[in-house]
Amino acid sequence: MAGREGDDMNSNRDWSSQPPYILEEYKSTVLRGPTKPLVPIAQSLSELTGPVYGHEAVRDFDSDLTKNARVNGEPLGERIIVAGHVVDEDNRPLPNTLVEIWQCNSAGRYVHAADQHDAPLDPNFLGAGRCVTDENGRYEFRTIKPGAYPWRNHPNAWRPNHIHLSLFGKSFVSRLVTQMYFPGDPLFEFDPIFNGVPEGARERLVSSFDLSLTEPEFALGYNFDIVLRGPKATPMED
Amino acid sequence: MKRGQTPSQTVGPFFAYGLAPEQYNYPFASLAGGSMAGDTTEGQRIRVIGHVYDGAGDLVPDALIEIWQANAHGRYNHQADDRKDNLLDPDFKGFGRFGTGTTPDNRFIFDTIKPGSVDGRQAPHLNVVVLMRGMLLHAYTRMYFADEEAANASDPILSAVPEDRRGTLIARRDPDLPGVVYRFDIHMQGERETVFFDV
Numbered sequence A: 001m002a003g004r005e006g007d008d009m010n011s012n013r014d015w016s017s018q019p020p021y022i023l024e025e026y027k028s029t030v031l032r033g034p035t036k037p038l039v040p041i042a043q044s045l046s047e048l049t050g051p052v053y054g055h056e057a058v059r060d061f062d063s064d065l066t067k068n069a070r071v072n073g074e075p076l077g078e079r080i081i082v083a084g085h086v087v088d089e090d091n092r093p094l095p096n097t098l099v100e101i102w103q104c105n106s107a108g109r110y111v112h113a114a115d116q117h118d119a120p121l122d123p124n125f126l127g128a129g130r131c132v133t134d135e136n137g138r139y140e141f142r143t144i145k146p147g148a149y150p151w152r153n154h155p156n157a158w159r160p161n162h163i164h165l166s167l168f169g170k171s172f173v174s175r176l177v178t179q180m181y182f183p184g185d186p187l188f189e190f191d192p193i194f195n196g197v198p199e200g201a202r203e204r205l206v207s208s209f210d211l212s213l214t215e216p217e218f219a220l221g222y223n224f225d226i227v228l229r230g231p232k233a234t235p236m237e238d
Numbered sequence B: 001m002k003r004g005q006t007p008s009q010t011v012g013p014f015f016a017y018g019l020a021p022e023q024y025n026y027p028f029a030s031l032a033g034g035s036m037a038g039d040t041t042e043g044q045r046i047r048v049i050g051h052v053y054d055g056a057g058d059l060v061p062d063a064l065i066e067i068w069q070a071n072a073h074g075r076y077n078h079q080a081d082d083r084k085d086n087l088l089d090p091d092f093k094g095f096g097r098f099g100t101g102t103t104p105d106n107r108f109i110f111d112t113i114k115p116g117s118v119d120g121r122q123a124p125h126l127n128v129v130v131l132m133r134g135m136l137l138h139a140y141t142r143m144y145f146a147d148e149e150a151a152n153a154s155d156p157i158l159s160a161v162p163e164d165r166r167g168t169l170i171a172r173r174d175p176d177l178p179g180v181v182y183r184f185d186i187h188m189q190g191e192r193e194t195v196f197f198d199v
Ligand SMILES: [Fe+3]
Pocket: A159, A162, A164, B012
């Protein structure tokens, strides 16, 4: 494959980095994941293009969840800064890329109407935000550290603290929806969603505490880099 | 230095106020919704209605469907598509997003335009991403149009799909509804399991 086409092609999903569709331990996958083999197809313009949302899509405070839903005061909980770089597999920064996040509040309760967990809502916290990476692929959010919450997958099941993220990247096939975790969470070993990712890859979902990101007297900082499917390695030409 | 791909995780049950807030009536602006065509968008207006079924044949009430499509000239609104002969449409972005949790029968609804043929070889189609609680990884599929029989017959992607499963990718006109409405149901499993792509 030569020239422009080769440069534009995306790498494939790396199945050694990705969780399976069906995972007995995560019960609702059993009736919801595809069971037939995926049909491999070549990438065309349909796969090499994708939705573009730049700075025009983001308003002031969209990236500051401690401020973007205030009603009569500040949200409760531990303020944190979550920042990192969005890059491709060649470690090239992806500038002007949309990052959307959503999460529960510090008590472990989501604003979503279907969340019936008996923990308080926070009138000053929505838990949704978005931002666009800068010219170096860097993004930054200010938010409240999400709490752990129970779910019904198995007896006494609790999700580790996490923030949900959604990114498009360069094209529709680099689409990524994932979750960011916090270092040293004691719930990791019991969580089938986290453990559904092969060992060696799941560690990439854990942010690192970063004192240099911390803002004195204000908030702790966590670093989380996101690696999206990048250009396919092009064969050497001689 | 090669860096490993960030693994996917489920979108979970509570994505609505983050990814489709206006559709679900949360106080946050939506980037995109089911209404993809504006007042001056070129092309034939169509509505796409579908359901998502799980392996027990039950409706999935908490799926998120995303659409990415070309405009009426077959051009994608993206820098990688720089074909000058296919015009861009300033009133068409090509992206839609709709959750199955706001209608009584858990349908998704997209109001858009019928895309043109992308590169002379591919039949008109919508690129579809399926996300839901219970999927650790989203799935890719495509929606083609039953009334594009000739184009479908020579489409390279459809040709890569076993013949007995091609029908799962083809939306049919619903003659009982006003306007141009196509029905496209997504079956996650079973006899009629939708074809999903490794791409
Ligand atoms: Fe969650």
